[in-house]
Amino acid sequence: MSMYKVLIVDDEPRIRDGLSTLIDWGELGFVVVDKAANGIEAMNKYKRLEPDLIIADIRMPEMNGLELVKAIRSAGGAMHVLILSGYADFEYAKQAMTLRIDGYLLKPVDEDELMDYLAKLKKELDQESEYKRSADRERGTSTETAILAMLSEDGAKHGQPQAIREWDAFEVVLIKPHGLGTEEALAYAQIRKNLEDKFEPAGRGIVFQLEPYIGLLLSGGYHREEWSRRLLYQDIQAACAEYADDFTAAAGNQATVWSELRSSYLSALDLMRRRFFLESETIATAGSGTPFVARSQACSDKQALDGAMAGQKLYWAVDIGKRESIVRQVEEAAAALIKLGRGETEFKAEFVQLLSDVLDKLSVSRPEFNTREYRARLLELYTELHCRSFLHRIVGILVDIADSIECSSGRSPIARMIDLIHRNYSDNLKLEKLAELFNYNSAYLGKLFKSETGEHFNTYLDKVRIEHAKKLLEQGMKVYQAADKVGYANVDYFHAKFRKYEGASPSAYKKK
Structure with a gap:
């Protein structure tokens, strides 16, 4: 039985040694192939050992655990990762979620929890190995090999395969299933088979493997018409329905000759890289984007x-x-x-x-x-x-x-403005900004405010600030500190406002 390789990374020797002896790794299908004291050392060992699983501390000198994972992912590393931390830290957990982390364990590591993670990972690794063996066998077919070769940088050297010599146009579509569940490799393989059954017998296209995507080489210009884009989306949706929560599909430019195939692929790949900002429930094509992209x-x-x-x-x-x-x-x-x-x-x-x-x-x-x-x-x-x-x-x-919260949304805009001022007088409150929130013209809102309060907006705000400043001065706070605390960045301006409303300087008031 083959063992999956594990690399343990932690700057504390006792943690490294303790983890390597905590459980019977071999019984679970794993072997600890090496240990590293920091991220840089781990990077070098990863390149040499190519472990299937890295268990890394989140906080280490020189290069922390998340920086290590990010560096390996950027270089194409697809290993599984368990993160260790002595801190239930929100910021770190937030970062970890963007790096495809399999687990996040607090120190000291609980033996049963670690074993549960390893059992789950063993199952996933077995499925991935089987899928890779199956994909390798399938990749030997001449048509798929020719397509993949054509999509590479030196693709112009490869001729058009016999099976698609009659096609007068080509279009590359990349498909990324999301939320495949615990049996990811098997779900991925089934989606591919469903696509093959839908497109290949009818001569509509050829399915090929291009991780992390499933590739589809279409015959003709499918995305040129709305009806054809809708049909294509529905066919892909049906293929993914039982195995993925969602998917993204992007169609490249139409190629009319075999030598333009790589250009179609690159345009689809560019769309995939921006897939987060594209509309869902449709095939992404050149010019695609959400209303927020258009607004930007x-x-x-x-x-x-x-x-x-x-x-x-x-x-x-x-x-x-x-x-x-x-x-x-x-x-x-x-x-x-x-x-x-x-x-x-x-x-x-x-x-x-x-x-x-x-x-x-x-x-x-x-x-x-x-x-x-x-x-x-x-x-x-x-x-x-x-x-x-x-x-x-x-x-x-x-x-x-x-x-x-008690936002009193049923009250008038002026009543809500007054509440806002009294709670947030130290903010950089501007009538123009508040008018935007209420969807009013600022001049009109200013008249309404004056009508209901008897004061102009800025005068009302100044008076609220000065009242709070007086309390701070009475408590012994220095003048420049009180000014900043109530929202005046310029202490001279604060002096002028204070004298205007109180008839004395802040310093004189403080001495009373």
């Missing part, structure tokens, strides 16, 4: 780079409990990030950070509000496969938060 293209550079207020405005939208404002702020932030060229991982991470900032501010402005449940839901965002569903889930979280 319409953004000016100034709009795209003006991200400093994004978290602030999102928090205000939640605070006033206005759903349409929440939706608008989320979509504007999405368009700005796409305009800045953010990839899927960066896009998700920056949005999660935005939501974390909103929760942080709510913890301060509403100390009675428990944010724990919502912070736990942030990790779920990383499982979303498409931009649209990702943003929909974000809106859902924010609306749930707005519904759970």
Whole structure:
């Protein structure tokens, strides 16, 4: 019986040695082939040993566990990974979810938990080995070999196979199934067989293996007509239905001669790399994109780079409990990030950070509000496969938060503005920004505010700030500290405002 190779990586010798003797590895189908004290040493040993499983500490000098996994993944490494940590750290767990980690174990390692992981991994590795052997046998067919050779960089050297000499056009479609479950290799193989049964007997196309995708070489220009794209999508959907939760499919440019096949493949591959931002439930083609991609293209550079207020405005939208404002702020932030060229991982991470900032501010402005449940839901965002569903889930979280706090959404906009000012007077509150949230013209909103309060917006805000500053000064706080605490970055400006409303300087008031 073949054994699967394990590399243990930890900067503590006792952990490395302890793990290697903790269980009977051989009985479970594994063998510890080596140990490493840090990520750099592990990288060198990985290249030489090609282990099937790496068990790595998340915190190590020089190169930590996540950096190690990211480096190996970037180089094409497809090994399984178990991460060890002495810290139940949200930030690390969040990163780990983007790197295809099989398990996340806290130290000291529980023997039974580790054995359960290994039993599951053994089953997956057995399936992958069997699938690889089967795929290797199938890959020997001349047509698939010719297609794969043509898609390589020196593809022009390979002739067109006999089986498709009569085709007058070609088109490469790449298919990526998602959520294949525990028996991933078998599900992948069955989807491929279903596609072969659907396309090959009828001469509609040839299925080929191109991990992590299933390739489909179509006869003719399938994506030229809406009806044909819809038919193609339905056929792929039927092939995946029993074995995958979802899938992404991207069609390359049409090739009219065999020598253009690689160009079709590269255009499909480029779409696949941007698949997170493409519409779901359709075949991606050149020019595909969500409404957020279209909106980003319409953004000016100034709009795209003006991200400093994004978290602030999102928090205000939640605070006033206005759903349409929440939706608008989320979509504007999405368009700005796409305009800045953010990839899927960066896009998700920056949005999660935005939501974390909103929760942080709510913890301060509403100390009675428990944010724990919502912070736990942030990790779920990383499982979303498409931009649209990702943003929909974000809106859902924010609306749930707005519904759970006493945002008084039934009250007038002015009443809600007053509440917002009294809770957030130290923020950079601007009438123009609040008008956007309420979907009002700023001049009109200013008149409404003056009519109901008897004060201009800026005057009202200044008076609230000065009242809070007086309390801070009475408590012994220094003038420049009080100014900053209530929202005045310029202490001279604070002096002028204080004297205007109190008839004395902050220093004189403090001495009273």
